[in-house]
Amino acid sequence: MAILTAGSDVTVTLTKRERTKVRYPATVVHDDGTRLAVRAPWAGVADRDFGFVRFEHGDVFTEHYWRDRWYAVKEVRSADGALKGWYCDITRPAAVGDGTLLVEDLDLDLWVSADGGTVLRLDEDEFEESGLRTRDPEAADRAREALEALEALARAEGLAGLPAGRTPA
Template sequence: MTATANTPVEVRLTKAGRTKITYPAERIGDDGTRVVVRAPWAAPGVRDFGFVRFEPGDVFTEYYWRDRWYAVKEVRAANGRLKGWYCDITRPVAVAGTVLTVEDLDLDLWVPPDGGPVLRLDEDEFAASGLAERDPRAAAAALRALDGLEELAGEPGGLAALLA
């Protein structure tokens, strides 16, 4: 482990060169490749996506990799009930001391806990972002990451095996 578990950290989510949100979390693991943090729902109020609601009291266990183009967030209600997994397609996490910086590349994947349909999200935002023109290698890596996570989510044990 490269850092002490159960220590406070700050997660900084950026998008298109700007900080989108910064929130406190607790680092619960770091093996040198994957960093795991736990944080309460950080945005104000409720966010209703139609297929899931994120709301005060929800707890996110977030998995970030230094060598992968995604982050996976296990979402649980305040009572501990698993709501599902929200997967952000991102550049690999950058860790500097107690700050984790993650660049959101617009693509997302929702994986419900009951084996329901896996949802690809925000492909229109990704196309409109211009990333394919500005940084074709990053755009290709992002699409490979999305496809790989979607495939993994459809397998028995899927994301749970990735996060174990």
């Protein structure tokens, strides 16, 4: 298993339905063989307003991935360091190799505002339309379980300490 060195560069590749959705450079913050964290600026070409949060040029994402869990937690901060919140992707466990971090997005997402007062499930319609339940029922069940666990944790305790070791059931 490849372990990434803190301070090294890595290319994050997010795929969706076997196609590359986005690819961007990041800097490794931590990798213990199970959980890894990278830091990267907002990778979008343009600012993006979701209605509940706006991702903008200068925003910094500290992204936490696991090789054994079905989600990624991305802490989002503005250019001045103010916490905007956490964007969580429901994914297959992360794969690492040869300077690349590969993550397969399973369409379900969760947004948690900085104050924890807003917890939103996102893209459930896309998940149902994806056909994952037919193609890979076990993965679809794992994705739903991951979303449920993250949402329960966000509502009960928030996500601020999640990357440091707390784990949803």
